[in-house]
Amino acid sequence: MNRVVVTGIAGFSPIGNNWEAIFGRLKSGETGIVQMPEWDIYEGLNTRLGAKVDFTVPAHYSRKDLRSMGRVAQLAVVSSENALIDADLLNADVLTSGQAGVSYGSSAGDTGAIADFGNMLLHNNCDGLNANTYIKMMSHTSPVNIGIYFGLKGRVYTTSSACTSASMGIGQGYEAIKFGQQKVMLAGGCEHLCATEAAVFDTLYATSTKNDSPGQTPRPFDKDRDGLVIGEGACTLVLEEYEHAIQRGANIYAELVGFGTNSDGQHITQPSAKTMEQVIRLSLEDAGLAPQQIGYISAHGTATDRGDIAETQATSAVFGKHTPISSLKSYTGHTLGACGALEAWVAIEMMRNNWFHPTANLESVDDSCGELDYIKQQGRELETDYIMSNNFAFGGINTSLIFKRWNA
Structure with a gap:
């Protein structure tokens, strides 16, 4: 049984893209919930609230790099790159040795690509489809794009399990190292904000409709709560076998023990x-x-x-x-x-x-x-x-x- 430590973390959240920014928002009590006037076009959608991230694809990503990535995969890959930089592993030999893998998920692939296939089914028209449309749409778009971009040759676990996609990714990455199958795992999850996701919970009467007071919702555990708000983001944890991390003098954030x-x-x-x-x-x-x-x-x-x-x-x-x-x-x-x-x-x-x-x-x-x-x-x-x-x-x-x- 190997010990598993966290040696790199990075991500994008509605309240900041680094710990300093996130910590400041948590201390001040300022949430990331905003009104979504662009959703006004959807008849029957009750909520007008969401939580966005500030994200731009870095300039060093080429058109070739991005052709198989929708926004959800872009969030995942850039988070993983930043986490590898944080772990001092971005150009390490272990990434292409077969001893490094990825365990990652999202609820769904890129909804824009899904819409392109929907156009085909609804209008009998293949306009907008190309060789990468399915790659962007598929449930394992994020882990696959992570693996290809960094040349990972180890295990690829796709943890597309809705709200446990990321925690399952971390757990399965932990087990891959714990039981001696890998030395390093990029683990986590991602999601991009889309009105279709809000609509899912709207149909269950589970979304907040405090549309004129975004700062006062959601209210977990409160007797006056009226539902959830959909957000977006991504986060990658670099999980590493303890001895491997110690031998290279890695900075360690925490140990994953359970x-x-x-x-x-x-x-x-x-x-x-x-x-x-x-x-x-x-x-x-x-x-x-x-x-x-x-x-x-x-x-x-x-x-x-x-x-x-x-x-x-x-x-x-x-x-x-x-x-x-x-x-x-x-x-x-x-x-x-x-x-x-x-x-x-x-x-x-x-x-x-x-x-x-x-x-x-x-x-x-x-x-x-x-x-x-x-x-x-x-x-x-x-x-x-x-x-x-x-x-x-x-x-x-x-x-x-x-x-x-x-x-x-």
């Missing part, structure tokens, strides 16, 4: 508190930890009634009311395929800085939610050696990750 995943096996969209509780216990078992050793929990916290209630009841069953918990989605919106990696990134950095953000807009906890130590209104200074990051997806796919403070 991963659990399971499924509800009962309903596509209705979560189960029972199996959520079980996945948390699986992660603790994998890490060899007791619940009281976890000092902070990064919640999935979508601000939907059924999701918030099931998650908090499951968490309370394991931890009681003694472990601080908050939701990053209150700042970034629900970034879908990216959320697990963005939330892991922020949780790791908060552990390193001994400060943890509150859940934005949380004023009065819903009585139906589990009794927990909710961080609200102001951030909290605390020191811990272990943090947990939990995510849950459509289809009842559950994940839980545990990171350990790195003390050099």
